[in-house]
Each structure stands twice: as C-alpha cells, then as structure tokens.
Amino acid sequence: RNMDVEPERIIIGAGTEYLYGLLVQLLGFDLLYAVENPGYNKILDVYSSLGVKCVPIDMDEQGILVNQLEDLDVDIAHISPSHHFPTGIIMPITRRYELLGWANKKEHRYIIEDDYDSELRLSGHPIPALQSIDLSEKVIYMNTFTKTLASTIRISYMVLPHHLLELYNKKLSFYACTVSNFEQYTLASFINEHYFDKHITKLRNHYHNKRDAIVKMLEESSLKDMITISKEDAGLHFLITIHTHMSDETLINKLKEEGIHLRAISHYYLKNTPHTSHTFIMNYSSIDLDKLPQAIEILEKILY
Known part of the structure; x- marks a missing residue:
C-alpha cells in the first residue's frame, strides 16, 4: 500500500x-x-x-x-x-x-x-x-x-x-x-512467514478466474443486449445495469420468487436521491458457477 x-x-x-x-x-x-x-x-x-x-x-x-x-x-x-x-x-x-x-x-x-x-x-x-x-x-x-x-x-x-x-x-x-x-x-x-502474501495471490487468481467466467457467461447469453457490466476490476463485486422499464423493486421481487437474491444500488442510498439506473450488485464471491446458467434463464424469462 x-x-x-x-x-x-x-x-x-x-x-x-x-x-x-x-x-x-x-x-x-x-x-x-x-x-x-x-x-x-x-x-x-x-x-x-x-x-x-x-x-x-x-x-x-x-x-x-x-x-x-x-x-x-x-x-x-x-x-x-x-x-x-x-x-x-x-x-x-x-x-x-x-x-x-x-x-x-x-x-x-x-x-x-x-x-x-x-x-x-x-x-x-x-x-x-x-x-x-x-x-x-x-x-x-x-x-x-x-x-x-x-x-x-x-x-x-x-x-x-x-x-x-x-x-x-x-x-x-x-x-x-x-x-x-x-x-x-x-x-x-x-x-x-509470507503465507499471507501467498494466500492473497491465490485469492486474486481464484476470484479473477471466477469473475471472468461469470462475465463471459453473461456476455454470451441472450441477455447480452439487455445488460451492461462495469466496475469489475477490483473487489468481490461488479455492477450489472439491466435495461428494463421495470422498477428495481419489481424486478427484485420477481427474482426473489424464483429463489434469486439481487441487491440494487438504489437500496444503498442514505437519503432520498433520484436513482433510475437499474444498476445491481453482482457479489460473485459466493456464486455457484454450476447454478449460474439456471439463474440466467430465469432472468431471461422475466425480462423477455
């Protein structure tokens, strides 16, 4: 640092x-x-x-x-x-x-x-x-x-x-x-004894590969024209903007009914501030890659 x-x-x-x-x-x-x-x-x-x-x-x-x-x-x-x-x-x-x-x-x-x-x-x-x-x-x-x-x-x-x-x-x-x-x-x-450095290197490699796999899966899906991915260079989350006329709350509730939990940036405003970007937080540290295709299918069904 x-x-x-x-x-x-x-x-x-x-x-x-x-x-x-x-x-x-x-x-x-x-x-x-x-x-x-x-x-x-x-x-x-x-x-x-x-x-x-x-x-x-x-x-x-x-x-x-x-x-x-x-x-x-x-x-x-x-x-x-x-x-x-x-x-x-x-x-x-x-x-x-x-x-x-x-x-x-x-x-x-x-x-x-x-x-x-x-x-x-x-x-x-x-x-x-x-x-x-x-x-x-x-x-x-x-x-x-x-x-x-x-x-x-x-x-x-x-x-x-x-x-x-x-x-x-x-x-x-x-x-x-x-x-x-x-x-x-x-x-x-x-x-x-340098175990922490080695651990951080392994973590970076693991999450780098996992992030790339998730981004690739999203960009190769039928959702590719309906989403924009950003801020993926640091930390354990990136942003996904979904181009939809649905409100954040409506989309979140529809996903929740299907067992998918997603948080919108709008939930993190600490005072009444206009926010209409439909931008959501993709925290990928705990995502199961095997279940991601099913989640993408559910999102496709809701959006189309």
Whole structure:
C-alpha cells in the first residue's frame, strides 16, 4: 500500500465497528461526521448509535463531492477511495488531492480511509493508499482481515497520525486490546512467514478466474443486449445495469420468487436521491458457477 508506518501507530481491535467507537471518543462527539451516499448503511448506523451527528454526502463518478463537505462544514469524512461499495468507484488522484486540501483547511478536519478490500484488486497495478500521499497527517487509515482471511477472524486495525497517537495514549490507553495475544501472534507469524502474501495471490487468481467466467457467461447469453457490466476490476463485486422499464423493486421481487437474491444500488442510498439506473450488485464471491446458467434463464424469462 506504499505506507511507511511505525508499529506504535497501529491500533488493533476486534472489528472496524469497535474502532469507529474509539475514533469518536478520540476525535470528539461534537463534530460533524460524513459518509458516502450511496454507501454501506451500517457505518451511518454505527455513528448514529454513538450519538454523533452524521450526514450522507453525494458522489459523482470520481467519488465523494468535496464541495458538499465544504458547504456543510463537515469535520470528519469517512470514505473508501480504493474501492467504493456499492458503486465500485476508484477515486482518481485529482479528487484525492482535492480531499486532502479540504482537510488541511481546518485543524480538526480528518479523513477516515476505509480500505476494506484493497488487497483484492484484480486488474492493473495496486493503487497507493490515500494515507501514503498525506503529508499533513490528516488521514486515519483503517483495514481488516475479515475480507481476506475469514469473516470469523475479527481482527481490524487503524493507523493514527503521530499527534493523534499522542492524544490516544493520553485519553484511551486504559482500554485493553479486544483481540487476544494468541490470535495476534498467530497472524503475525502467518504474515512474517509470507503465507499471507501467498494466500492473497491465490485469492486474486481464484476470484479473477471466477469473475471472468461469470462475465463471459453473461456476455454470451441472450441477455447480452439487455445488460451492461462495469466496475469489475477490483473487489468481490461488479455492477450489472439491466435495461428494463421495470422498477428495481419489481424486478427484485420477481427474482426473489424464483429463489434469486439481487441487491440494487438504489437500496444503498442514505437519503432520498433520484436513482433510475437499474444498476445491481453482482457479489460473485459466493456464486455457484454450476447454478449460474439456471439463474440466467430465469432472468431471461422475466425480462423477455
């Protein structure tokens, strides 16, 4: 990720939700937090449950809109620039510097960089973390091993800027780490002996082949003129836009009756925003390739 980090700056916790709670205690309850819209609803729920004011900020094709952050005088922006869920947007360098410029305008402004599945970029070169180009220590980097190892391994971490580490040690160092030493030493050995690197390489190859097989199957089906596939280069999902006059809800319900569960991007908007793109999320990590032809036939029957 092109990051230069001292071990002392890494705070480990059992899941990112726990770390969000630490961050709110560290940064302050009286600040205005912002999340991406559309976005992962649970992040907004966690901040709201902690009693802080949190607002959704709209996005364009490059990521979160900096002018809205400015207009609302947001203090903390929680973003996922390497691979946004659910849109799949990868934030370009120009928007990244624009965000850093916004954060530098006021002392208490920070960016939380949620890098939840950056290791699973399937095409092209790895994209450096936003934290790696932050010269003013305005970025708090977060990641987890849940996506890369197993959902039952609750090990997440955040990297604090130096001055926030000092504040953390003064205010919150009394907290015991919520991840056992046994798990930490085991994971450390797994990393130090290069098994984690090998595991990531195998994962990338596996998902790359699986994604290609799914895309090929879709593009060679009779659906090819009714769908558009996009954002397939990173993470474990891509987008499929279905050209239909049916509403998202109608199509989803018809598929559900046939035993197929599909989620639309429209479900992830955190406020009333117009959305008529009929774009759906194809999370392929758990798709059974043997059953995909049957699912395509069902979709064909519904659409034609």
